Amino acid sequence: xxxxxxxPVRERAPFLLRRLQRELQHRLDxxxxxxxxxxxxxxxxxxxxxVALHTGVADAATGAPFAGDTVVPVGSLTKPYTAALxxxxxxxxxxxxxxxxxxxxxxxxxxxxxxxxxxxSHTGGLPTGPDSDAAARTTxxxxxxxxxxxxxxxxxxxxxxxxxxxxxxxxxxxxxxVTGMPWHEAVAALLLxxxxxxxxxxxxxxxxxxxxxxxxxxAATGRARPVRQNxxxxxxxxxxxxxxxxxxxxxxxxxxGRAKALPPAVAEEMRxxxxxxxxxxxxDGWGPGLALYQQDGRLWCGHDGNAxxxxxxxxxxxxxxxxxxxxxxxxxATALWRELAADLAELAGVRVPAAIAPVGAGEPxxxxxxxxxxxxxxxxxxxxxxxxxxxxxxxxGDLPLPLRCFADLSYDLLAPDTGRPEPGGRFHRxxxxxxxxxxxxxxxxxxxxxxx
Numbered sequence: 191x192x193x194x195x196x197x198p199v200r201e202r203a204p205f206l207l208r209r210l211q212r213e214l215q216h217r218l219d220x221x222x223x224x225x226x227x228x229x230x231x232x233x234x235x236x237x238x239x240x241v242a243l244h245t246g247v248a249d250a251a252t253g254a255p256f257a258g259d260t261v262v263p264v265g266s267l268t269k270p271y272t273a274a275l276x277x278x279x280x281x282x283x284x285x286x287x288x289x290x291x292x293x294x295x296x297x298x299x300x301x302x303x304x305x306x307x308x309x310x311s312h313t314g315g316l317p318t319g320p321d322s323d324a325a326a327r328t329t330x331x332x333x334x335x336x337x338x339x340x341x342x343x344x345x346x347x348x349x350x351x352x353x354x355x356x357x358x359x360x361x362x363x364x365x366x367x368v369t370g371m372p373w374h375e376a377v378a379a380l381l382l383x384x385x386x387x388x389x390x391x392x393x394x395x396x397x398x399x400x401x402x403x404x405x406x407x408x409a410a411t412g413r414a415r416p417v418r419q420n421x422x423x424x425x426x427x428x429x430x431x432x433x434x435x436x437x438x439x440x441x442x443x444x445x446x447g448r449a450k451a452l453p454p455a456v457a458e459e460m461r462x463x464x465x466x467x468x469x470x471x472x473x474d475g476w477g478p479g480l481a482l483y484q485q486d487g488r489l490w491c492g493h494d495g496n497a498x499x500x501x502x503x504x505x506x507x508x509x510x511x512x513x514x515x516x517x518x519x520x521x522x523a524t525a526l527w528r529e530l531a532a533d534l535a536e537l538a539g540v541r542v543p544a545a546i547a548p549v550g551a552g553e554p555x556x557x558x559x560x561x562x563x564x565x566x567x568x569x570x571x572x573x574x575x576x577x578x579x580x581x582x583x584x585x586x587g588d589l590p591l592p593l594r595c596f597a598d599l600s601y602d603l604l605a606p607d608t609g610r611p612e613p614g615g616r617f618h619r620x621x622x623x624x625x626x627x628x629x630x631x632x633x634x635x636x637x638x639x640x641x642x
Contacts, residue, residue, distance in 0.1 A: 210538055211241055217533050219245050222518075225526045228405050228414050229256030230518040231435035232530060234538060237448060237511035241538075242436055248402035248519065250414045260400045261390045261432035262517040263419055264502040267495030268431040269358050270441065270460075271377055273310045273479020275365050277456045278380060280306075284368045287459075287478065295363055297335040304347045306364065309357045310478035311464040315344045317567030318634050319355030325422035330359050333424060337567055344566060344635045345628065350618075351467045351476060352566065352635035355428040362427025373427050384451035385440045390432040392419050392497075401432060402519040404499025414520055417499040429497065435515040442506035442513035445480070445491055461491045461508060471546055471613035472633035483543035490543050496521070503527050505542050514542050548602040548611040555597040557581060557626075560617050564629045564636035571629060571636045583614075583631065599626070 214232070222230050222245050229246030248256045280287050285294065287307040291314075292298045294306075304314035317337055325333055337356055344352050362373040369376045378389040390397045403416040421429055444452040445460065452460075463475040463482055473481035475489075483490040483505065492505040501523035506513045514534065516527045531544035556579040564571040572584045573593075582590035583603070592604040594611055599618070602611035615630035627638045 207239060207241070211243065213537050214241060214533070215243050215245070217530060217537070218243055221526045221529050222246050225520070225522045225529075226407055226412065226414055227518050227520040227523045227526050229260070229402055230523055230526060231256070231258065231260070231262075231516065233435045233439040233513070233515045234534065234540065235439045235443060235513040235515075237443075237446075237513075240439075242439075244435075248400060249416055250405055251403075251416050254400065256402060256519070257400060258436060259434055260402050261397070261434050261437070262402045262502060262519055263392055263404060263429075263497035263500050264431050264433050264438070264517065265429045265495035265497035265500065266355075267433070267438065267493050267502050267504060268427065268429045269495075270445075270479050270493050270504075271381055271431060272358055272361050272365065272373070272427040273460065274381055274441075274444075274452060274456070275377055276306065276310060276361055277460055277478065278452070279365070279368050281453055281456050285364070291360060291364070294367055295331075295334070295360060297331045297363070298338050298360060300335075300339045301343060301347075306361075307464065307478055308347050309361055309364075311467050311476050312351050312353050312357060312469070312633075313349075313464055313466045313476075314347045314354070314357060315350070315352065316354040316357045316360075317342045317344065318353070318569060319357075319359065319428065319567070320422060320425060321568065322420050322422045322425060325424050328424070330363055330424040334360055334363070342567060344637050348466050350628075350630075350635060351469050351633070352630070353469070353472060353633040355425060356567075358428035359424055365427070374430075377427075377431075381451060385437070385444060385449060387433065387437045387440060391426065392421050392430045392432065394432075397432070399432075399434075402500075402517075404497055405520040406499050407520065407522055419498045421497075429495070433502075433517070435502075435517045438502065438504045438515035438517065439513050442492070442504050442515060446506045446508045446511050446513065448511065457508075461489070463489075469633050470615045470630050473546065483546075485541055485543040496524070501527060503531075503544070505531075505544075512540055514540065546613045548613050552596055552598075554580070554594050557595040557599065557601075557617065560595070560599075560626050560629070562626075563639045565639040566634055566636040569634075569636070570639070571631055573629065585631070 231244040234241040308314035405414040467476035475482035480491040531542040584590040595601040600616040603614040618628040620627040
């Protein structure tokens with residue numbers, strides 16, 4: 191029997207909480223088997239009560255258990271930590287969020303108008319960022335100076351959104367420039383340790399905590415196999431952190447004002463929606479470092495992160511103080527997270543915004559004028575008309591995906607195996623000419639590279 195949604199977790203008697211733990215553990219175990227996820231953790235923190243659960247193994251090859259303190263490569267969930275570092279430096283008066291980044295980092299001198307605030311909210315127009323293999327052969331300063339040029343700018347700063355790892359490499363460089371410490375040392379001393387998190391980073395030679403491997407699912411055998419993380423050292427501020435769900439929940443608690451590690455004014459500023467931040471398929475809005483999600487009239491904050499064979503998620507509601515964190519050691523754990531988040535509404539009366547819904551508004555409309563090649567840094571997107579009046583999208587020559595387009599220039603991506611719509615993005619018209627000159631694909635914007 192489900193718990194009534196009118197009874198928040200914090201108001202329940204101990205026996206009800208124990209029952210919730212049993213029911214939620216059962217769902218976590220069942221969903222992990224269903225989605226073939228070797229191991230996962232979930233934490234539900236209401237501010238007065240904490241439910242922390244885990245299941246499975248950390249490494250399918252060794253059978254090492256997935257414990258509560260096991261850490262997982264969290265990928266892009268590193269970015270809120272890097273953003274919080276920059277915000278703490280701003281709070282101390284070491285920099286101003288509206289400073290031009292180029293005033294601190296000469297490697298961004300060819301994009302002189304971009305501010306620190308725009309860097310953290312992905313509204314500066316920077317390209318997506320480095321290919322890990324290529325980035326491993328250079329330095330952060332050299333890489334940024336080569337890709338952050340006027341020719342690579344995707345739009346005027348502050349006018350749109352494009353998710354950018356390069357922006358967070360620059361944010362990490364800011365931290366190093368201001369503090370005089372390498373990013374790893376700065377994030378450990380100024381944020382992780384105050385949060386009670388024992389630091390672990392990708393490629394640590396002697397990690398201080400048990401580490402979960404990422405896993406890929408072998409479609410032929412149905413078995414998960416461990417995979418190696420592939421991250422260049424210069425990408426660390428964008429994706430090098432390992433954490434448990436409990437560690438992520440500690441950050442979430444700080445973001446809703448429950449931890450001294452982040453002053454309330456800093457947490458509030460990180461949650462503030464930024465002008466021009468329209469992230470499309472990623473979220474409903476963006477602050478300096480945080481994704482923002484609308485749910486039942488409330489604005490949750492958080493972030494998602496995927497490393498090689500992992501899927502991790504954080505959601506925090508500043509109004510109620512509820513924090514939900516999840517870490518899974520397989521790419522298929524994203525589907526587990528979405529189902530588990532839906533179950534929380536029934537089991538705990540907590541409606542968590544797990545994913546953005548497909549557009550699906552009105553009747554599909556053919557958009558032949560969208561056909562063409564679009565560029566974001568070295569990445570090429572190709573939109574081509576299909577025989578039935580619809581369009582397809584391919585990335586760097588990969589298998590074309592069918593699009594379901596709408597008259598307002600938004601579109602859904604259709605899964606090639608099921609035809610199920612997934613959030614895609616939108617096309618943009620140049621306001622001066624009316625010509626379609628950009629496309630946003632899963633939060634990343636690309637500029638037209640051929641004549642319309």
